[in-house]
Amino acid sequence: MEKGKRAAAMAENRAKLIRAAREAFATQGYAEASMDELTAAVGLTRGALYHNFEDKKGLLWAVVAQIDGEMAERLRVAREQAPTLWEGLLAEGSAYIEMALDPEIQRIMLLDGPAVLGDPSKWPGENACLDITMGAIASLIEQGVVKPVDVEAAGRLLNGAALSAALWVAAADEPKSVLNKAIDAFRELASGLLRKKI
Numbered sequence: 001m002e003k004g005k006r007a008a009a010m011a012e013n014r015a016k017l018i019r020a021a022r023e024a025f026a027t028q029g030y031a032e033a034s035m036d037e038l039t040a041a042v043g044l045t046r047g048a049l050y051h052n053f054e055d056k057k058g059l060l061w062a063v064v065a066q067i068d069g070e071m072a073e074r075l076r077v078a079r080e081q082a083p084t085l086w087e088g089l090l091a092e093g094s095a096y097i098e099m100a101l102d103p104e105i106q107r108i109m110l111l112d113g114p115a116v117l118g119d120p121s122k123w124p125g126e127n128a129c130l131d132i133t134m135g136a137i138a139s140l141i142e143q144g145v146v147k148p149v150d151v152e153a154a155g156r157l158l159n160g161a162a163l164s165a166a167l168w169v170a171a172a173d174e175p176k177s178v179l180n181k182a183i184d185a186f187r188e189l190a191s192g193l194l195r196k197k198i
Contacts, residue, residue: 013048014052017049017052017053020042021060021062021063025063025107025112029112031112033056057117060108060112060117064108064117064123068124068125069125071096072125072129074095075095078092078094079132079136085140085143088136089158089190092132094186094187096162096166097162097166097179097183098183100165100166100167100169100170101169101176105170106175110171111171114167120163121159126159126163129159130159133155133158134152137149137154137155137193145194147194147195161186165183165185165186169182
């Protein structure tokens with residue numbers, strides 16, 4: 001029983017640190033977020049941080065993984081609410097770009113995350129997203145909706161276009177002013193895969 005209580009306390013401490021880090025990274029930015037202030041705010045020590053995440057970068061990875069899971073769920077909903085598989089593919093890419101307006105996603109996932117953790121296209125969540133995109137493209141090729149192109153190449157290019165557009169929106173002085181241009185261009189580029197315009 002004691003072991004179970006210890007595991008529950010560790011899980012609770014981990015969750016507290018991730019919540020506090022999300023807030024700090026979103027409002028102050030990764031570089032400015034103080035680990036001493038963060039741990040003190042949740043009544044823990046730096047030792048708890050190091051025990052759970054090794055360092056500040058490890059904590060950022062945990063925050064990115066949590067937000068990435070939430071983003072994946074939002075993208076799934078956008079995809080599944082669309083009337084067709086093709087529209088679902090476009091809706092998913094458009095929703096990803098639009099998420100760049102969310103201050104937390106903008107700061108953590110699109111600005112600080114890549115600067116600290118490297119190329120987002122190599123993050124585990126992005127690879128899962130790529131698998132979904134490739135599956136959709138393969139199905140659309142089988143249905144005769146999309147030209148017979150290399151599935152991986154098309155998936156990487158579509159996801160790369162959405163990521164690049166989201167990064168553009170996130171870094172813009174007026175993100176809302178470029179959002180529609182980015183989504184329109186993404187949809188137009190994607191339509192080049194179609195056998196005929198829908």
